[in-house]
Amino acid sequence: MKNLKQQLYELIFEADTPSGKIFDIALLFTILLSVALVMLESVPAIREGHQAFLKTSEWIITAIFTVEYVLRILIIKKPFRYIFSFYGIIDFLSVIPTYLSLFILGSQSLVVIRVLRLLRVFRILKLTRYTQAGKSLVRAMWSSRAKISVFIFFVTLIVVIVGTIMYLIEGEEHGFTSIPRSIYWAIVTLTTVGYGDISPVTPLGQFLASIVMIMGYAIIAVPTGIVTAEIIKPSIRKNTQVCPECLHDSHEDDAIFCKKCGSKINI
Numbered sequence: 001m002k003n004l005k006q007q008l009y010e011l012i013f014e015a016d017t018p019s020g021k022i023f024d025i026a027l028l029f030t031i032l033l034s035v036a037l038v039m040l041e042s043v044p045a046i047r048e049g050h051q052a053f054l055k056t057s058e059w060i061i062t063a064i065f066t067v068e069y070v071l072r073i074l075i076i077k078k079p080f081r082y083i084f085s086f087y088g089i090i091d092f093l094s095v096i097p098t099y100l101s102l103f104i105l106g107s108q109s110l111v112v113i114r115v116l117r118l119l120r121v122f123r124i125l126k127l128t129r130y131t132q133a134g135k136s137l138v139r140a141m142w143s144s145r146a147k148i149s150v151f152i153f154f155v156t157l158i159v160v161i162v163g164t165i166m167y168l169i170e171g172e173e174h175g176f177t178s179i180p181r182s183i184y185w186a187i188v189t190l191t192t193v194g195y196g197d198i199s200p201v202t203p204l205g206q207f208l209a210s211i212v213m214i215m216g217y218a219i220i221a222v223p224t225g226i227v228t229a230e231i232i233k234p235s236i237r238k239n240t241q242v243c244p245e246c247l248h249d250s251h252e253d254d255a256i257f258c259k260k261c262g263s264k265i266n267i
Contacts (some may be wrong), residue, residue, distance in 0.1 A: 003121040013242040140230035159186040192216045
């Protein structure tokens, strides 16, 4: 018979059980609701007309996330590992702004309070913990980090070279007042953003710009292909078991021990 601590652990840290799935879904909706309230609060008409409702809702949601945060600390074997983990910091940022607003008083600090309360939008980062698709995307991006780093380095070389050449071709009289400003133009053009605040006027400059624009369409597809290849790569079926020691959460279905630290996982 499992004790209360084990039951809470499976409820909060696992998603394989019906109760764990219900818990995750409830938190998903709570996170989305809290982010929506932050957005609505930024609209002056809504903030002034429904201030009491927004304030009450925020305190209720903050209480829910506070209970979740405290329970995670209490039921985990190594609480400090969770507190200083990525999700631990996000969980902390999701509750602390509301409490800080109680201590930062005075009209001169209203701007500070507003900035602190905007930190509540970090709650949306909690979504990746409760969605398997989000975890798959993060794993794919992490697995392809070396290729993406080489790609970014290559793109950086291109914009530096093209920006320098454009500075020599157009010159200061046509708006390319320095190499850094020319590199800015190259970045805007290569990414197909095209602000239009700087543009070449000489035939040679326009020809080079055309080449950069065409390159932009091809280059944009490269990181997409790299990440997609990692996503569709066949992988071993994994579950949501979380190691109570190191919090690693990617184990094979038949795993008994954590593949990262060797500790026994709850199965």
